Every structure is written in structure tokens, then in C-alpha cells.
Amino acid sequence: MIARLLPADSLRTRILLTTSGAITLFMMVISWGILAQWRQTLLAKEQQHAIAVTRAFSVTVTEAMIFERNDLAQSEGFLDNYIAGFMRENPRLRYIAIVGPAGEKVARSLQGPRAWSELVPAGILAAPSPTTWFRRHDGLGWVEVAYCPLATGHKRWGSLVVGIEAESVRREITRIFFLLLGLVVSVTGVMILLLWILLGRLLGSLRDLVGAMDTLDLEGSDLPALPDRRDEIGVLFRHFHDMHDRVRRSRLELINAQSQIYHAERLAAIGRLASGIAHELNNPINGVRNCIYAIRHDFENREKNLTYLQMMDEGMEQAGSVVSKLLGYARKQQPVRAPVAMNEVVLAVSRLLAFDIERKGLTLDLDLQRDLPEVTGDSQLLQEVLMNLLLNGMDAVGERGHIRVRTWARDDGRVGVEVVDRGKGIAEADLPHIFDPFFTTKGTGEGTGLGLSISLGIVQAHGGSIDVDSRVGEGTTFTLALPVGGAA
Amino acid sequence: MRGWNPALVLSSAAILIGLNALVLDRLLDLGAPPPPRMAAGSPQNTRPVIRVGVISRYAPSLTYERYQPLMDYLSAAGTYRYELKLSATYEDAAEQLRRGDVAASFFGTWIYASLGQRFGLEPILAPRNEEGGTTFHAVLIVPVRSSLSTIADLKGRRVALPSRSSYAGNWLEAEALPAAGLSIADLDSVHHFDYHQTVVHRVLGGEFDAGIVRETVAREFAGEGIRIIARSDSFPGPPLVIRAGNPHPAIVEMKRLLLALDTGHAADPALTVGLAREFGHGFVTVDARTYEAMARLIGLRATR
Numbered sequence: 189m190i191a192r193l194l195p196a197d198s199l200r201t202r203i204l205l206t207t208s209g210a211i212t213l214f215m216m217v218i219s220w221g222i223l224a225q226w227r228q229t230l231l232a233k234e235q236q237h238a239i240a241v242t243r244a245f246s247v248t249v250t251e252a253m254i255f256e257r258n259d260l261a262q263s264e265g266f267l268d269n270y271i272a273g274f275m276r277e278n279p280r281l282r283y284i285a286i287v288g289p290a291g292e293k294v295a296r297s298l299q300g301p302r303a304w305s306e307l308v309p310a311g312i313l314a315a316p317s318p319t320t321w322f323r324r325h326d327g328l329g330w331v332e333v334a335y336c337p338l339a340t341g342h343k344r345w346g347s348l349v350v351g352i353e354a355e356s357v358r359r360e361i362t363r364i365f366f367l368l369l370g371l372v373v374s375v376t377g378v379m380i381l382l383l384w385i386l387l388g389r390l391l392g393s394l395r396d397l398v399g400a401m402d403t404l405d406l407e408g409s410d411l412p413a414l415p416d417r418r419d420e421i422g423v424l425f426r427h428f429h430d431m432h433d434r435v436r437r438s439r440l441e442l443i444n445a446q447s448q449i450y451h452a453e454r455l456a457a458i459g460r461l462a463s464g465i466a467h468e469l470n471n472p473i474n475g476v477r478n479c480i481y482a483i484r485h486d487f488e489n490r491e492k493n494l495t496y497l498q499m500m501d502e503g504m505e506q507a508g509s510v511v512s513k514l515l516g517y518a519r520k521q522q523p524v525r526a527p528v529a530m531n532e533v534v535l536a537v538s539r540l541l542a543f544d545i546e547r548k549g550l551t552l553d554l555d556l557q558r559d560l561p562e563v564t565g566d567s568q569l570l571q572e573v574l575m576n577l578l579l580n581g582m583d584a585v586g587e588r589g590h591i592r593v594r595t596w597a598r599d600d601g602r603v604g605v606e607v608v609d610r611g612k613g614i615a616e617a618d619l620p621h622i623f624d625p626f627f628t629t630k631g632t633g634e635g636t637g638l639g640l641s642i643s644l645g646i647v648q649a650h651g652g653s654i655d656v657d658s659r660v661g662e663g664t665t666f667t668l669a670l671p672v673g674g675a676a
Numbered sequence: 677m678r679g680w681n682p683a684l685v686l687s688s689a690a691i692l693i694g695l696n697a698l699v700l701d702r703l704l705d706l707g708a709p710p711p712p713r714m715a716a717g718s719p720q721n722t723r724p725v726i727r728v729g730v731i732s733r734y735a736p737s738l739t740y741e742r743y744q745p746l747m748d749y750l751s752a753a754g755t756y757r758y759e760l761k762l763s764a765t766y767e768d769a770a771e772q773l774r775r776g777d778v779a780a781s782f783f784g785t786w787i788y789a790s791l792g793q794r795f796g797l798e799p800i801l802a803p804r805n806e807e808g809g810t811t812f813h814a815v816l817i818v819p820v821r822s823s824l825s826t827i828a829d830l831k832g833r834r835v836a837l838p839s840r841s842s843y844a845g846n847w848l849e850a851e852a853l854p855a856a857g858l859s860i861a862d863l864d865s866v867h868h869f870d871y872h873q874t875v876v877h878r879v880l881g882g883e884f885d886a887g888i889v890r891e892t893v894a895r896e897f898a899g900e901g902i903r904i905i906a907r908s909d910s911f912p913g914p915p916l917v918i919r920a921g922n923p924h925p926a927i928v929e930m931k932r933l934l935l936a937l938d939t940g941h942a943a944d945p946a947l948t949v950g951l952a953r954e955f956g957h958g959f960v961t962v963d964a965r966t967y968e969a970m971a972r973l974i975g976l977r978a979t980r
């Protein structure tokens with residue numbers, strides 16, 4: 189139960205244990221001080237009382253001794269009677285002893301230790317004024333001894349020694365000691381309980397804050413409501429709110445910047461397609477120009493002209509389709525989620541690259557599985573991925589190289605797309621970095637280092653993955669796996 | 677600190693408990709060191725002892741209080757150790773002197789006058805009064821607000837008197853009343869007290885309308901609500917008495933020391949205070965003739 193109330197690692201336990209230890213020690217030391225002071229007073233009072241009692245009795249004793257010494261007393265045993273009477277009247281008395289001026293035995297009570305040396309310490313007899321001290325007698329326990337000289341002027345009659353029980357004093361000290369101890373313990377207990385509750389509240393608020401941090405959703409606009417407080421915890425809450433706002437703002441800025449980078453990369457790819465595009469446009473334009481030339485040459489031949497016009501129309505259509513393909517690739521638009529046939533994506537990209545491939549004398553094999561299941565996502569973005577992989581492959585194989593694209597339905601229910609080249613491969617040291625943004629081994633103006641990083645982002649957004657397998661000098665295989673039906 | 681260690685907590689608790697036990701133990705140990713041994717006894721113990729008697733004019737402890745300082749003075753200044761010796765009755769005191777149990781004895785004036793001749797005693801010294809004179813007076817006192825103003829006014833009143841064995845205790849009956857044409861029977865009542873101070877207290881307390889005390893005692897109470905309305909003829913002071921013709925050298929020493937007593941210059945201030953109460957003004961030499969008048973008066977009373 190203790191382990192549950194005071195878990196070993198909690199801040200609360202540590203604060204509690206340290207403070208309660210310190211408080212306990214502190215209060216104990218204070219109570220000891222008070223006790224010592226109080227004991228001093230008690231003992232002083234006891235000693236005063238003892239001296240007063242002894243002094244009072246010494247008057248009677250002196251009188252009796254004067255009578256005895258001057259033979260004025262009629263009966264013997266005068267002093268013995270006084271002693272017995274005084275002992276009866278004062279129940280706290282344990283013994284009384286009277287000695288003469290040279291320490292000779294005069295009279296004593298029946299009670300008390302038998303030995304005179306126990307009753308009257310030798311050194312005390314010449315003390316000029318009453319004094320008291322405490323001592324232990326076997327069998328009697330603690331006794332306060334009061335000594336009073338019996339004298340008139342310089343005439344010394346002897347000494348009076350009175351033993352008063354002091355066990356009651358010790359009991360009183362013990363009682364007050366435990367009373368104070370109990371007080372200290374209960375006050376400390378109450379303080380610890382209060383501290384425990386207070387710390388519980390404080391740390392509870394912190395836990396609320398931590399909970400709010402955990403459930404924090406940067407996409408979502410609002411924080412879970414935190415209690416409105418005026419204390420330091422409230423300040424913490426408010427700062428947390430502000431931080432949350434700042435993080436969200438900078439995240440929006442990041443997304444913004446990222447989309448700009450996407451766009452830049454897409455434009456870079458378009459730049460690389462430009463010569464092919466120009467060529468593709470050039471063919472229909474030349475055809476149209478030839479037709480125009482032929483029409484002008486034999487303007488009257490209406491039948492032939494119709495055929496030429498037909499051909500011009502086809503040429504313009506071809507040019508239009510090239511432009512629209514390019515526009516379709518370059519347009520920056522919101523991502524959509526729709527069924528996508530990966531085979532179509534592969535074909536669209538290969539068409540865009542067809543001229544480049546032909547010009548560089550490369551071969552591109554397409555091995556597309558029929559009845560491939562559709563994935564869900566944005567075909568535009570997936571085209572971009574494939575474009576990146578193919579452009580990288582074309583860069584790797586150089587002139588007259590060989591690239592193969594394969595699509596198939598994988599055993600794990602996903603759609604696989606494989607881009608294989610027999611190119612130079614990727615150095616082992618580079619392999620962990622190729623998906624890092626801005627990592628490139630290509631010269632300035634040739635590579636941005638963004639292609640793979642963006643492609644990975646797109647594929648992951650579709651719930652898929654990219655694997656790479658490469659050997660220097662032998663070639664590289666990139667494998668896409670996309671879930672059928674897209675990311676949940 | 678990673679978490680808390682139960683062993684650590686337990687051991688600190690044990691230390692706290694141990695500390696408390698230690699503190700309680702210290703608090704309960706009342707034992708103060710026994711008082712240091714002091715030199716006992718004094719050199720005067722070895723000197724020969726001279727006993728000096730005092731008639732029981734005061735309670736024994738009071739007698740010691742008043743006369744012990746004088747013994748201390750004599751012991752300190754002289755070659756003997758002087759010790760008091762009290763007696764139960766006046767006759768005992770005279771008997772002690774005659775037997776030689778005591779070398780000298782402080783007597784009252786009245787007592788010496790009554791016993792001196794019979795026991796063969798001789799007065800040698802008497803104390804001086806405040807003015808340095810050798811005679812004393814008895815006075816009649818009343819409360820300040822009292823309407824009494826003469827001895828004749830005492831008729832039908834209650835009067836407090838000191839001991840029958842003192843001049844003051846006898847003055848009223850023997851001299852004052854007859855002189856005013858009254859006798860003791862004309863008073864409401866008289867009562868004798870042992871001590872002069874008691875008389876003053878009773879008068880002040882209103883139990884008695886008037887009282888008679890030695891003039892020195894009346895002066896002690898001056899300003900405390902009493903007034904003197906009559907004063908006796910003078911009488912000689914209470915003598916220090918010896919057996920007639922006793923040649924003991926201690927008597928010579930005592931006489932010398934007491935005549936030389938100069939309380940103003942005594943070395944021990946406690947001694948001065950003690951002496952001042954009774955013998956603050958020194959002593960004068962007296963002889964049997966000083967007390968003849970008093971003895972005659974007593975003799976007169978006895979025959980009447």
C-alpha cells in the first residue's frame with residue numbers, strides 16, 4: 189500500500205520524504221531546546237522548594253540544638269521527635285540527617301540509607317550556605333539532597349541534610365517529553381498530509397498538462413481545454429498554449445515551403461523533358477508546314493487539299509496532346525484520392541519520356557501484369573514518383589542502357605512496381621542517404637537531390653513503401669509497394 | 677537520487693528514535709556533581725573556651741542572634757574562644773556564675789538588682805544608650821490617634837507591660853500610678869509580655885490602649901504610629917556581671933575588648949550589624965553602687 193501511495197520514482201514521494209525528514213528533525217531539535225529550558229526551570233524550582241523546606245526545618249532544628257546544648261531541654265530525643273514529625277508532614281521526604289559542627293552524628297530519620305556516609309557527604313559540611321544537588325541511592329532511586337548549615341552568627345551548631353524524592357520530577361520530565369514528542373509527531377503528520385494533498389493537486393495539474401501535450405494534434409486546430417488558473421501552473425498552461433500556436437504556425441510554413449519545393453522539383457523534371465517536348469512538337473509542326481506548302485502548291489486540287497487539311501488537323505491535335513500532357517504534369521493542384529491503375533501511370537510516364545529514351549538509344553521494357561488491382565490515390569503524384577525513378581535510372585545507365593519496369597500483384601495483397609536498371613549502382617556509403625533531401629551525387633544543374641525524398645514522401649502518404657537494392661557496377665532495383673485501395 | 681531507498685528511510689527513522697532516546701536519557705540524568713570538598717573546622721577550635729551566660733530575656737534562638745556576634749567579636753579579637761551559655765531561669769544564671777560555669781553573664785538591670793547581693797555578684801560593664809549616656813528610661817506609649825495624654829488618663833484602660841523581671845515591667849505599678857494617685861486596680865486590665873516588641877505590636881494592633889517599653893524600643897518604632905506620653909526616671913543599663921572578685925584573665929580581656937568596642941570601625945560588616953542591635957554604642961564601666969537605688973526600690977516593693 190505504501191508503495192502505491194508513495195511510488196518510489198515520483199517527485200511527490202521525494203519532496204515528501206525530504207521535507208518531512210527536515211521538518212521532523214527541525215521540530216524535534218526545537219522541542220528538545222524547549223524541554224531542556226523547561227527542565228532547567230523545573231529543577232531550579234525544585235531546588236528552591238527544597239531549600240525553603242530545609243531552611244524552615246533548620247530553624248526548628250537550630251532551636252532544638254540550642255536547647256540541648258544549653259541543657260535547657262527537659263526530655264531526651266527532642267530532635268528525633270521533630271524529625272519523625274517533619275517526615276510525617278512532608279510525604280516527599282526520604283530521609284533527614286543532622287550532624288554536629290565537626291560532622292559527628294546527632295540525629296537521623298528512621299528512613300533512608302543505613303550508612304551515615306551515604307546520608308551526609310563528607311565534603312559538604314563546611315559549605316557556608318544552603319545548597320542542593322541530585323543523586324541516586326540504591327533502593328531509593330533519585331533523591332534531591334538539600335543541605336543547610338545550622339548557625340547563628342559565627343556559632344556553628346552543625347548541618348542539616350534532607351533527602352527529597354526526585355523520581356516524581358523525572359516522571360514529570362518524561363511526561364512532558366512524550367507530550368512534546370507526540371505534539372511534534374502529530375504536527376509533522378498533519379503537515380505531511382497537507383503537503384501530500386497540495387503536491388497531489390500540483391502534480392495533478394502537471395499531469396493534465398502532460399496529458400494535453402500527449403493528445404496534442406498539430407493538424408487539429410484546438411487544444412483540449414485546460415483549467416483556467418491564476419497560479420504558476422496557469423502560467424505554464426498559457427505558455428504551453430502559446431507554444432502550441434507557434435508550432436502550428438511554423439508547421440504550416442513548413443508545409444508551404446515543402447509544396448514549393450515539390451513544385452520546383454516538378455519544374456526541374458519538366459526542364460529535362462523540354463528537348464523531347466520540343467522535338468515532339470516539331471514533328472507535327474513540320475507536317476503542318478509540309479501540308480501548307482503542298483496546299484499552296486496545288487491550291488485548286490480540292491480533293492487533295494481536304495486530305496492535307498485532314499492531316500493538318502491530326503498534326504495540330506498531336507501538338508495539342510503533347511502540350512496537354514506537359515500541362516497535366518506541371519499543373520500544381522490539390523492532391524485527390526481516386527482509383528488509380530498503376531499500369532496507366534507507367535504508360536503515361538513512358539510516353540512523356542519516349543523521345544528522350546529514343547534519342548539516347550536506351551531500351552525501356554515494360555512488363556505490365558494484366559488485370560492489376562487499382563490503388564487509391566493521386567495519379568498525378570504517382571506519375572511524379574515513377575518519373576523520378578525512371579529519370580534516375582536513365583542517368584545511371586548512360587547511353588544505350590537497359591531499363592525495365594514491371595508491375596505485378598504481390599502476395600501480400602499490394603501492388604508492386606519495380607524499376608530495374610543495369611547502371612552504375614549506388615555506393616554502399618551513399619545508400620543510407622539517398623532518400624535525404626538535397627542528397628545528390630550529380631553536378632550542379634544536373635541533380636537537386638530532392639527526387640527520392642519527395643517520392644518517398646508521396647509513397648508513404650499513400651501508405652506504401654520504397655525498397656532499394658543496388659550493387660556498384662551491376663545496377664539498381666527500386667521496388668514500390670502500394671496497398672490496394674490505398675491508405676486507410 | 678533515483679527514487680527512495682526503504683533502507684535509507686528506515687535507518688533515518690532509527691537514527692531519529694535513537695536521538696530521542698539519548699536526549700531523554702540526558703534529560704533524566706539529574707546528577708549534578710557533588711559539591712566540592714571544603715576545608716572543615718577552624719583554628720579557634722583549639723583555644724580554651726570561656727563561657728558567657730545570658731539570662732533568658734529572649735527566646736533562645738533570638739538570644740543567639742543578638743549575643744553571638746559579640747562572642748564572635750571577642751573570639752576574633754581576643755585569645756580565648758568565647759561561647760554563649762543559656763540558662764533556664766534567672767537563679768540558674770546566678771548559680772552558674774557562682775559555680776564558675778560561666779566567667780561572666782549578661783543580666784537585666786532589675787534581675788541584677790534583685791539577685792546580685794544574694795549570689796555575691798559584681799557588675800563590671802553596662803551598654804551605652806544612643807546618646808552615649810549610661811542611663812535608660814521606660815516610656816508609656818499610645819497609638820498616635822489616641823486621646824490619652826497623661827498617666828491619669830489610664831484609668832479604666834487596658835495596658836500592656838513587659839516582663840515582671842524588668843524595670844519597665846514594674847515602673848507603672850511601683851512609681852507612675854502612685855504618683856498620679858492611682859493604683860493597678862483602677863485600670864481595666866494589665867498584661868505582661870515576654871518581649872518589649874510584643875508590647876508595641878499589641879498596642880498598635882488596638883488590643884491595648886497603652887503600653888510600657890524601654891525608650892530604645894519605642895524609638896525603633898518611631899514613625900510607625902505610636903506616641904510617647906510619659907517617661908520614667910532614668911535607670912542604669914543591664915550589666916555584664918561576674919562573681920565578685922573573680923580574677924580570671926579572660927574577665928580582664930573581656931573588659932578591655934568591650935570597652936574598646938568601636939562598632940563603627942569593626943572589620944566585619946556583619947559583625948557591625950549584629951552588634952549594633954544591642955551594643956551599638958559601646959560599654960561603660962559600672963559597679964555595685966550604680967544599682968543601689970534600683971535594689972532599694974525592689975526591696976521596698978518586697979516589704980510592702
Ligand SMILES: Nc1ncnc2c1ncn2[C@@H]1O[C@H](COP(=O)(O)OP(=O)(O)O)[C@@H](O)[C@H]1O
Pocket residue numbers: 576580581584609611612613614618622627628629630634635636637638639640641664
Ligand atoms: N538508379 C540509380 N542508380 C544509381 N544511383 C542512383 C539511382 N537512383 C538514385 N541514385 C543516387 O541517389 C541520388 C539521389 O537521387 P535523387 O534524390 O533522385 O536526386 P538527383 O537525381 O537529383 O541526384 C542520386 O544523386 C544518385 O547518386
Ligand SMILES: [Mg+2]
Pocket residue numbers: 576579580635639640
Ligand atoms: Mg533524381
